[in-house]
Amino acid sequence: GAGVSQSPSNKVTEKGKDVELRCDPISGHTALYWYRQRLGQGLEFLIYFQGNSAPDKSGLPSDRFSAERTGESVSTLTIQRTQQEDSAVYLCASSSYGATNEKLFFGSGTQLSVL
């Protein structure tokens, strides 16, 4: 597609359930990022994938969070045993090469609500 696509756009779940969020980056982009945005806050880095390199997972808040990426395409962010504090918008972004002088293109995010 023309832009970064995320699904679902909204997800409501019960505390303790697992959720999977999906991201389709811009075709040809080798770098993919996940960010979390709590209500009224800035973006918190979660994880970064670049090609076949080991991902940078330094931003994942706990071992309940994990992410996978298939080659240079789709990525899935999984949150296990969700907690109310996980409620936030989860944003995915991609860039051409993952360089530190490249802008990131963002999707519209998944609004996660944990009841």
Place this chain on the structure above:
Amino acid sequence: GESVGLHLPTLSVQEGDNSIINCAYSNSASDYFIWYKQESGKGPQFIIDIRSNMDKRQGQRVTVLLNKTVKHLSLQIAATQPGDSAVYFCADFGAGSYQLTFGKGTKLSVIP
């Protein structure tokens, strides 16, 4: 840790006036800065960027100014329009890091 931050959380301007949004950064090694606009319910949208070898860059109705001496960045929007109402974030990459770090954002409200 080092971070990018903003001076003002909210800004209200009259339609047609110019807007100035400020940002202070602490990482003296940062060499690339980006401004994003985020409308309600949407992801951040790229507005303009600037590299540290420049002190000014202009786009369509927007200008970014970089003052490396005092580690300050600003976004100027000319002839502000209702469609400019959004939250604006500055962001940069920390030294040796692939993590694009965002400030908390400034909410711009345009009064018709």
